[in-house]
Amino acid sequence: MSASAYIYIYIYHSTAHSFILCMDDPIWKKAFTKEEYEEIRTHRSLTLPDIDEEVSALFDTLEKKADEIMGSSGGDEDEVADKLLNALSDLVMEMGPYDYRTEYNLYWIHSALTQMLSYYKFGVVRRMLQNSSEMDFVSLLWSIFDRCFHDIHVLPGRDRSCQATSLRVNKDRSITGTNNIDGKISVARPDLLLIKDGFEYGCSEVSKSMDLVPTKKEIVETGLHNPKTMKDLFDRMTNEAEHDLEFARKLQIVCFNNTGKKPPLCIHLKYSFTKPKLPIIGCRMKLCVMDCPGGYVCRVQETDEYKISTKIQSLVSEVIPMLILTLQAKTIVRNMTALLLSYKTKGKGRPEFKVTRDARNSAKNRIMLPSALTTFASTTTTRKRKNDEVD
Numbered sequence: 001m002s003a004s005a006y007i008y009i010y011i012y013h014s015t016a017h018s019f020i021l022c023m024d025d026p027i028w029k030k031a032f033t034k035e036e037y038e039e040i041r042t043h044r045s046l047t048l049p050d051i052d053e054e055v056s057a058l059f060d061t062l063e064k065k066a067d068e069i070m071g072s073s074g075g076d077e078d079e080v081a082d083k084l085l086n087a088l089s090d091l092v093m094e095m096g097p098y099d100y101r102t103e104y105n106l107y108w109i110h111s112a113l114t115q116m117l118s119y120y121k122f123g124v125v126r127r128m129l130q131n132s133s134e135m136d137f138v139s140l141l142w143s144i145f146d147r148c149f150h151d152i153h154v155l156p157g158r159d160r161s162c163q164a165t166s167l168r169v170n171k172d173r174s175i176t177g178t179n180n181i182d183g184k185i186s187v188a189r190p191d192l193l194l195i196k197d198g199f200e201y202g203c204s205e206v207s208k209s210m211d212l213v214p215t216k217k218e219i220v221e222t223g224l225h226n227p228k229t230m231k232d233l234f235d236r237m238t239n240e241a242e243h244d245l246e247f248a249r250k251l252q253i254v255c256f257n258n259t260g261k262k263p264p265l266c267i268h269l270k271y272s273f274t275k276p277k278l279p280i281i282g283c284r285m286k287l288c289v290m291d292c293p294g295g296y297v298c299r300v301q302e303t304d305e306y307k308i309s310t311k312i313q314s315l316v317s318e319v320i321p322m323l324i325l326t327l328q329a330k331t332i333v334r335n336m337t338a339l340l341l342s343y344k345t346k347g348k349g350r351p352e353f354k355v356t357r358d359a360r361n362s363a364k365n366r367i368m369l370p371s372a373l374t375t376f377a378s379t380t381t382t383r384k385r386k387n388d389e390v391d
Contacts, residue, residue, distance in 0.1 A: 018372035044293035
């Protein structure tokens with residue numbers, strides 16, 4: 001590690017204090033040499049899983065149809081949009097129906113595309129972007145993506161406390177003989193937790209922005225809160241696997257960063273009276289994946305960001321990549337649930353005292369990862385920041 005790297009992590013709260021390196025944070029390209037940065041990025045290189053051939057063929061068909069319509073159409077933009085909407089709607093209707101029992105991915109994709117096409121047909125996307133809360137974005141839009149996980153028995157839980165984070169911040173509660181037992185500390189509620197059998201395999205935060213410049217809330221949630229939540233999920237899994245080194249090197253945690261764009265009031269009023277349509281301001285999504293390829297530091301890498309705009313043209317160029325990202329995240333989660341199950345079903349030998357087991361395991365291939373940094377705010381600042389607060 002370059003000596004200069006320490007300068008950037010010392011003064012202010014950073015993910016580095018929780019032993020997390022977010023590779024897309026520009027600070028690390030300044031802190032590390034080019035060779036060091038590339039070594040960290042490429043060590044045990046992480047790639048997103050492939051999608052099924054049938055799913056890929058379906059998306060290819062839609063993209064070809066859209067290219068055909070856009071390439072052969074000219075003239076009025078609204079006429080082109082209507083022609084594209086009708087052509088894609090006819091094509092999607094011809095593709096279905098699919099049997100949810102044996103073709104769930106195709107069934108979900110068909111359902112999601114049908115829903116999105118209806119949103120464009122009836123102006124739901126435009127009205128949603130004009131005046132919606134975070135919960136409106138969840139109920140109308142992001143919940144469509146949640147349903148992808150149903151067939152692997154993963155619950156997309158909304159607005160509930162993270163058990164992994166709760167375990168971290170309350171781990172030191174004990175009988176000291178000198179003080180009262182501390183009360184249980186409440187923790188923040190991520191906007192999404194991917195839960196199966198009591199364990200959390202992924203998370204998400206939903207933000208709302210008034211313009212193209214990210215708010216402080218969005219920056220803090222995506223650059224600090226989400227990575228720390230991912231680290232808590234990672235640590236709870238490794239603890240369940242008794243800090244097995246091989247398990248830790250295979251483990252991956254996913255996180256969606258979702259943001260809804262809403263135009264400022266002045267722009268909304270201007271276009272409401274002068275034009276029938278608002279400017280293109282869309283909802284955004286990107287996927288982050290955490291792993292621990294070596295040593296004690298967890299690495300976070302993120303994908304490109306995709307946007308849903310008020311124009312039907314974004315269905316192929318932006319919405320389909322969002323669907324693909326969700327399927328890839330689902331594959332990762334499914335693999336991780338299988339990884340944890342395979343470890344938990346291993347024979348653990350005869351019962352013994354915990355201290356004896358810990359002493360025996362310390363000589364084996366074990367890794368004790370440092371937990372995320374725990375900080376405590378005063379009682380007057382612990383509430384979750386409201387959506388519409390101005391920075």
